[in-house]
Amino acid sequence: MSTTTINARDFSTSLARGLRVITAFDRDNDEMTLSEVARRADMTRAAARRYLLTLCELGYVTGDGKYFRLTPRVLELGFAFLTSMHIWERAQPFMERLTEQVNESCSISVLEGSDIVYVARVPTKRIMSVALGIGTRLPAFCTSMGRVLLADLRPSELDQFFNDGDFKPLTPHTLTDPALLREKVSEARRDGYAMVDQELEIGLRSIAVPIRNQAGRVLAAMNVSGHASRITAEEMQQRYLSPLLYAAEGIRMALA
Amino acid sequence: MSTTTINARDFSTSLARGLRVITAFDRDNDEMTLSEVARRADMTRAAARRYLLTLCELGYVTGDGKYFRLTPRVLELGFAFLTSMHIWERAQPFMERLTEQVNESCSISVLEGSDIVYVARVPTKRIMSVALGIGTRLPAFCTSMGRVLLADLRPSELDQFFNDGDFKPLTPHTLTDPALLREKVSEARRDGYAMVDQELEIGLRSIAVPIRNQAGRVLAAMNVSGHASRITAEEMQQRYLSPLLYAAEGIRMALA
DNA sequence: AACTATTGTGCGTTATACGCACATTAAGTC
DNA sequence: GACTTAATGTGCGTATAACGCACAATAGTT
Known part of the structure; x- marks a missing residue:
């Protein structure tokens, strides 16, 4: 369980923040507005918006104009582990x-x-x-x-x-x-x-x-x-x- | 099923590429070397390395010095959907x-x-x-x-x-x-x-x-x-x- | 209509992430 | 041990991706 912090230049903050957007959704917050996602993921609205739009484009999130929610496709992210x-x-x-x-x-x-x-x-x-x-x-x-x-x-x-x-x-x-x-x-x-x-x-x-x-x-x-x-x-x-x-x-x- | 491409400046390529690293793992490739991940995720070795190190830091991937594999924590990415x-x-x-x-x-x-x-x-x-x-x-x-x-x-x-x-x-x-x-x-x-x-x-x-x-x-x-x-x-x-x-x-x- | 809250978005700026190139290490063969 | 091949580690200059701000637009409430 050794946790050595990696070199800062080897760390991708965009990936980390994007994953925070995904994990902002949970059982009690399965659908959220843009501002709610930004609050829960602890980032600006603009940043949250870009990540949500990116995840929509990739098919992991869907939105109806007001609320965002995860799609079944996010199961594929964990599925590789599950099938392994x-x-x-x-x-x-x-x-x-x-x-x-x-x-x-x-x-x-x-x-x-x-x-x-x-x-x-x-x-x-x-x-x-x-x-x-x-x-x-x-x-x-x-x-x-x-x-x-x-x-x-x-x-x-x-x-x-x-x-x-x-x-x-x-x-x-x-x-x-x-x-x-x-x-x-x-x-x-x-x-x-x-x-x-x-x-x-x-x-x-x-x-x-x-x-x-x-x-x-x-x-x-x-x-x-x-x-x-x-x-x-x-x-x-x-x-x-x-x-x-x-x-x-x-x-x-x-x-x- | 309308797929309108979003504004390029709203798309996060780092998040997209980082997710490609995760989905590079599957049932037949549950553990891979750095070079194998780079090939399957279609990116340079250096980029793959940074994303793998980031995912290790966040706990989604583990490595033994040669092989990388997903951890159960990746289930949390899809878990929000599952619990929803x-x-x-x-x-x-x-x-x-x-x-x-x-x-x-x-x-x-x-x-x-x-x-x-x-x-x-x-x-x-x-x-x-x-x-x-x-x-x-x-x-x-x-x-x-x-x-x-x-x-x-x-x-x-x-x-x-x-x-x-x-x-x-x-x-x-x-x-x-x-x-x-x-x-x-x-x-x-x-x-x-x-x-x-x-x-x-x-x-x-x-x-x-x-x-x-x-x-x-x-x-x-x-x-x-x-x-x-x-x-x-x-x-x-x-x-x-x-x-x-x-x-x-x-x-x-x-x-x- | 007025007010509040939320969202959309252009854009100048910053710093993140890029890939290259070289060094190092590991593995396999002879 | 020597040699070859393959893989990995990493510093760094550069390009551009992503930042947050600020303002306009929209939506909801009173």
């Missing part, structure tokens, strides 16, 4: 079988910076879900998959994670003390799994295991999550850990 | 029920330019599939969903579609004669559904209906697709059309 993760297609049958077996949702994620990013997901029938899951980012420090992924970092990488860390509590249960978090990561390393109990969200329990490659290196983490009202932490460990490990092993062999 | 399409979450239960009922895959797409773009998908258990479906683009002229969407265009819009059209056959069954295609679109308008039989892919049959809003305007199309060896075109129309229409009506009411 095609190896997770092979995990799908194992995840489906696991979901049927434990009757809970199942996800796979990778570590990126201080977050985990979902790369595959099979929801249980009870929870409505679309491909929204893919690309979702959650903080690594208070998720079961995050702790499993942190457990595989080298000591220097883990040190940097904790140095950069900004551990804000998301629920009254969220652990934020770096020493306690380090201990949890060590436990995950020792036990080969991690469980998180209502630290990310009240009512949410999840248990995760690593997915390794043939060399034993951790590629991703896979979890099963459920509602605290339906299963105790102890029950989750007793009933879900074995099928999780079994599915992870199947995925390991499938990826070989 | 959150209304399709409500379609999910109807699609799942339909998939269970007819034992085939089900998708929803919207029209963009001359393509359809998948916005929701529920695959049947037999076909391995992840969220890859979302964002997939297919030509509108030879897909059942495409013809249903074309059927709702205004005459001037439809004229432009055919004027811009480049209808290449994908299989020996693909219709490419604009007059025949117009007739198929008219049939879709008249019948309220369209069926395509092995025009996109040998062995693939699909039937689609429109999803309308309360005002009757077509928002999207939904299809069910199956293999030609398992079901005849006539059987598909007789067995799948009613449940498709029923599911589309349910989605219409759910979106209200």
